Amino acid sequence: MTNHWIDIRNSDCILIMGSNAAENHPISMKWVEKAMDKGATLINVDPRFTRTSSKADIYTALRSGTDIPFLAGMMNYILSNNKFHKEYAANYTNASFIVGSKFDFKDGLFTGYDPKKKKYDKSQWAFEKDGNGVPKRDLSLKDPRCVFQLMKKHYSRYTPKTVSAITGTPEADLKKVWETYAETGAVDKTGTIMYAMGWTQHTVGVQNIRMMAMIQLMLGNMGRAGGGVNALRGESNVQGSTDHCLLFHIIPGYMATPSTKLPTLADYLKRRAKSNDPLSANWWQNEPKYMVSFLKSMFGEAATADNDFGYDWMPKLDAGANYSWLTIFDEMYKGNFKGFFAWGQNPACSGANSNKTRQALGKLDWMVNVNIFDNETASFWKGPGMKPDEIKTEVFFLPCYTSVEKEGSITNSGRWMQWRYAASKPPRGCKSDGDIMVELFEKVREMYETDGKFPEPIKNMRWDFVKDGKFDANSVAKLVNGYFEKDATVKGKSFKKGTLVPSFAYLLTDGSTSSGNWLYCNSYTEKGNMAARRGKKDPTGMGLYPEWSWCWPVNRRIIYNRASVDLNGKPWSPDKNILEYKDGKWVGDVPDGGWPPMTNKEKTKRPFIMKPDGVGSVFGPGRADGPFPEHYEPLECPVPKNLMSSQRINPVAPVYGTEADAHLSCDPRFPFVGTTYRVTEHWQTGILTRWQPWLLELQPQLFVEMSIELGKLKGINNGDMCKVSSARGEVEAVAIVTGRFKPFKVQGTTVHQIGLPWCFGWIYPKDGGDSANLLTASTGDPNTRIPETKAFMVNVEKLGKRRA
């Protein structure tokens, strides 16, 4: 989230799309309702009428996988009716930038497409630059090659009629949503978006979100109270685990994983291009401080200037190669891994194409699963269709503590890092995850004392935060913040060796400081553990609560907040004052850099400080699938053609090729659109909740929801047992025949959609059904490779009456 949960109350219009917040983030609705009490409008767009829809002022449906045309039509409406925030768009976004002459778009393809490699040459989308290398701009937004004009032309194709024919949403509903949300383009109004996996889990996932981010920028909603782009994250610490980069492509603090493209530390430290624009903050020019401090946290005293602070000890990726989730299970399926850790995760149910995943686990030599309860991953070898005597995988199951049995912090969607304490005594026989890590690594290190390949990184890993072989959350939290590793003077202040670094502004490139994650530098200082704070002061009256816990970066509660003020530093909305320039200083939230307002041309910097040009990108030349979001159908879809172009699917979407990767569009065997979702009573694959009698009683069994019309068509009644199948697998589920789904009119034909939750699995309860991911396909977004589990093709057939 660029903003945070409580801030939703400050919004004039809330769009919930790609999320069912009332079901999956129930307490968020407290703040939605607070906004509605003050007159805000709630709009909900979802293929199915949900608990969220029941609270909405305006609800309409769209077919799964058609969010881009829905929103592209909104952009068309905003631009052609001059509903955008002109001053904001011209000054704070790249709408005024002139795009180079090579850029073009024809029949679904941007220039630079290589059909053999299924890849774009993105250099053809570059901005035109002046003699100093600064992008050329036309602040009047009239130049035919400026982003604004190109965007206007691009989205003029998305007329209400065309959009309706693709999405299945009635034209009148489209107009109502577009007009209502576009009202937040008024200078003093703000609108917000609450989205979740309904947007990410598509072959166009990133562009779904970009489309909305572009709308937010054009309406002037970014950086402002009641605005922003707000991802509702589904796991208590998925924000923190992402910040600390348990991901192949990044290392803590969103820095690139070392690769063959950056063979030496010197290459790494100069990798960020510097903008020549004097108004750019050029924030990433600070990266060398963050990287060297990270290496000091990894390798401690062994990391010196002479050995490039241990840079060679960091494993390197092959430049351009992919090591993501889908690729892991593809390689595993092909027998290319020996060992595997599934730590606090249940991939046999959670990823796309569960049959492929489960088969893949059988091709390992060994696997370690750490969890609180038994699950479909740990016990995969005795699952449905498995023959244990043919499966060679050795499996270790390690039981761990629950969240109330250990100490440490988690970071919520609003970037609040909140401390938890050990409350209850753990059962004998379990260990904390931290202790398991410590014991395991100490044992591996001991084995490398005598021999072994390339032992240096193992022997030299910093370990002074471990005391008596025990994990200590406070010590690790301090290292994540960072220390002065020697006496140093920074910005006129002297610090003794061993002092905690007050904030990332004090980090150094010469090895004098450590910081496990620069974004968290300022979270645990000499003033104490900031995440443990419980102060309730609210000086702005806007619900920022700056003394409650701590939020990254540097306790800034709304990021890009200097875009909440006009060029003079006065809030665009006087009644939503989170930041104002008064008497030569900023008052309110921690500003995104302390530079004076834009009218001070000598000293100012543009507000989007993490972007090279300092502005929000309505034109995004860095994306794999084009600088403007464009509609493509899901890999599996119910229509023979894409009404927008002759490219039916995203031309750069990854497709895997094993025999477990079948996919079929417009096949009479799988005529219905399928989607997946969750229920309040279960969490993710259900592994923590299915074993709890109170919750299981509320939601005991897999169900499939379908429209009354589809029920009639297939002779299925409420409560019947059904088989739902796709090209990859099948599940049995109880039918819920309901008015919550309605058939769609798409390209003149009727399209039915069904949906089912993915929180069940064969291991428990008996007869509870299995994972809905048995149906989904191993394909995903070309930028992130998040799987496309929200749109696929299925069949549904009646099996008989529900078992007692």
Next chain:
Amino acid sequence: MSLTRREFLKWSGTAGAAAAAMCLGFDLRPVSSYAADLKILKAKETTTICPYCAVGCGLIVHTKKSGKLLNAEGDPDHPINEGALCAKGAALYQMTVNKNRMKNPLYRAPESDEWEEIEWDEAIEKIAKRIKETRDATFTEKNAKGQMVNRTTGIAHVGSAALDNEECWLLQGIMRAMGLVYIEHQARI
């Protein structure tokens, strides 16, 4: 009469119980209020944050001196949830006090159709050995193009967004120190 929401709930709850008690012909009020207090009387209160979705609701956990978990409920002082919880959060107690919890490391041998219990020390020793054998057998100092890579592609890791920040940092640290590049978790799906 002016009542806060909390007082109102208390008051209406008592009234309801009283009405029910009258039907039975005797007054249960003192018993029920004594029983309600008893459970968390003298219990230790510890604040925590809900482990499910990322709204980050606050809870208060009550434990006995022995460390036994008695109760978990919404923290009324927490600014996000102000004491409210969803069905999962309200059931937090049952994730911890649960007879289905695994309380011993388990081992499944190749081609076996059953789990066997294993001691922690043995499990750690065996896993460490597998890591070393695999790492040594698959470690690549240079890739096919002759570029330095210093990695192992024989081991993959997934997990976890359910871990604490400090555990996440350490986990990425040890996995990278061991040379893994296939490191992923829930954020990718």
